[in-house]
Amino acid sequence: MNTPKDFFTELFDLSFKSFITPKIIKLLYIIAIIASSIEGLIMLVNGVNLMNELPFYGFLFVILAFLIPLLGIIFSRVILEIIIVFFNIGKNTAEIAKNKEKEANV
Numbered sequence: 001m002n003t004p005k006d007f008f009t010e011l012f013d014l015s016f017k018s019f020i021t022p023k024i025i026k027l028l029y030i031i032a033i034i035a036s037s038i039e040g041l042i043m044l045v046n047g048v049n050l051m052n053e054l055p056f057y058g059f060l061f062v063i064l065a066f067l068i069p070l071l072g073i074i075f076s077r078v079i080l081e082i083i084i085v086f087f088n089i090g091k092n093t094a095e096i097a098k099n100k101e102k103e104a105n106v
Helices: 004-011 021-050 055-105
Strands: none
Touching (some): 021 055
16 A cells, blocks of 8 residues: 555545545455444344344344345445456556557557
């Protein structure tokens, strides 16, 4: 990652010549994993507490406590990968345009 000065310079660059999203995408994925894990932990605790009063719903919460966070992590990964694909398309398109311009000038 760039130095903090470069990061903040890019963050407040109004021309959008450089992008910060590809640089922080790993951090966003880590945050998604942590948030999904906390959600699963909360559901697990609620499911265990619910087992005494409503065993079926408590058991359902315990099962969903593993399934829903897993689906959340998968969904987050897919969305972040799509974002990276868009950035790669933009970068590759810019390179193709630059090469076409060089060919036209030769």
